[in-house]
Amino acid sequence: MSTPAEPPAADTFRITPLSRATTGAARTLSAPLSAEITAALDASPGGEVAVRSVDVRIPLLEKNDILAERNRGFFLGRGLVALNLVSSPGAGKTTLLERTLDELGPRLRCAVLVGDLETDNDGRRLRRPHASVAQITTGTTCHLDASMVARGVEALDLEGVRLLFIENVGNLVCPASFDLGEQVRVVLLSTTEGEDKPLKYPPIFKSAHVVVLTKIDVADALGFDCAAAVANIRRIAPQARLIQLSARTGEGFDEWRALLETLAAGRPAGATDDRGGA
Numbered sequence: 642m643s644t645p646a647e648p649p650a651a652d653t654f655r656i657t658p659l660s661r662a663t664t665g666a667a668r669t670l671s672a673p674l675s676a677e678i679t680a681a682l683d684a685s686p687g688g689e690v691a692v693r694s695v696d697v698r699i700p701l702l703e704k705n706d707i708l709a710e711r712n713r714g715f716f717l718g719r720g721l722v723a724l725n726l727v728s729s730p731g732a733g734k735t736t737l738l739e740r741t742l743d744e745l746g747p748r749l750r751c752a753v754l755v756g757d758l759e760t761d762n763d764g765r766r767l768r769r770p771h772a773s774v775a776q777i778t779t780g781t782t783c784h785l786d787a788s789m790v791a792r793g794v795e796a797l798d799l800e801g802v803r804l805l806f807i808e809n810v811g812n813l814v815c816p817a818s819f820d821l822g823e824q825v826r827v828v829l830l831s832t833t834e835g836e837d838k839p840l841k842y843p844p845i846f847k848s849a850h851v852v853v854l855t856k857i858d859v860a861d862a863l864g865f866d867c868a869a870a871v872a873n874i875r876r877i878a879p880q881a882r883l884i885q886l887s888a889r890t891g892e893g894f895d896e897w898r899a900l901l902e903t904l905a906a907g908r909p910a911g912a913t914d915d916r917g918g919a
């Protein structure tokens with residue numbers, strides 16, 4: 642006999658009323674405060690305290706940017722092009738890379754750094770005789786940063802490598818803020834996610850050199866409106882080269898492969914540096 646499900650604990654979820662502002666430079670707590678809490682917060686008596694927000698992101702990002710520049714110099718010095726692949730979880734980054742490694746083959750040497758919170762599943766999927774692959778597990782961190790990439794690169798054999806693919810942790814938000822030192826940022830949008838994602842998550846799309854609209858083989862079955870998705874991408878990321886493909890059937894793959902071959906040959910095509918910024 643099945644037991645009834647436990648009701649969720651009251652503190653496992655939070656409801657944020659949409660009609661009230663949820664951000665701002667300073668908030669006030671209006672609940673009555675005990676004397677101890679008031680003292681601990683260094684607050685004025687009277688039951689109301691101004692909460693000071695200290696933005697720790699700026700020094701953190703400055704440090705990351707310095708390391709990212711160091712990575713970029715390292716990549717340039719080795720004559721390789723680093724591509725940072727970003728998308729929601731499951732959009733198809735690893736599948737795209739599997740096909741890419743198979744099609745480029747030993748002809749064009751590639752290396753891959755792949756980031757996930759846990760498991761080396763993707764690293765194992767990408768293992769090929771002709772490609773050096775290393776998996777970064779980030780624990781609880783929802784994005785790769787420049788220091789992780791610098792350490793990950795030490796585990797790779799970069800001899801003769803022209804293209805370094807960095808598969809970021811599946812996340813459309815945090816990776817936008819962390820430059821890894823890549824020369825090319827590739828943002829994937831899959832047909833299973835809906836046409837509106839560029840509108841809802843603009844920073845990552847604004848920072849893209851290339852947007853890959855993937856899983857187009859299932860667009861019709863899903864009722865996915867490709868024209869609307871393309872219009873949204875063009876609106877948010879007019880600077881980006883747009884490629885539509887299916888990593889499963891290979892449709893549209895020629896354009897992706899040609900772009901990579903051009904990048905590897907040192908003739909940037911479609912990848913410009915006038916990004917809107919994250």
Ligand SMILES: Nc1nc2c(ncn2[C@@H]2O[C@H](COP(=O)(O)OP(=O)(O)OP(=O)(O)O)[C@@H](O)[C@H]2O)c(=O)[nH]1
Nearest residue numbers: 729730731732733734735736811856859887888889
């Ligand atoms: N139909 C179809 N399925 C795809 C395509 N690309 C990937 N998939 C499927 O989508 C699922 C997720 O693909 P992954 O390549 O693992 O996605 P990912 O972005 O690497 O996922 P995370 O690393 O977990 O963020 C798998 O079941 C793939 O087979 C495609 O072009 N067409």
Ligand SMILES: [Mg+2]
Nearest residue numbers: 734735763808
């Ligand atoms: Mg993956």
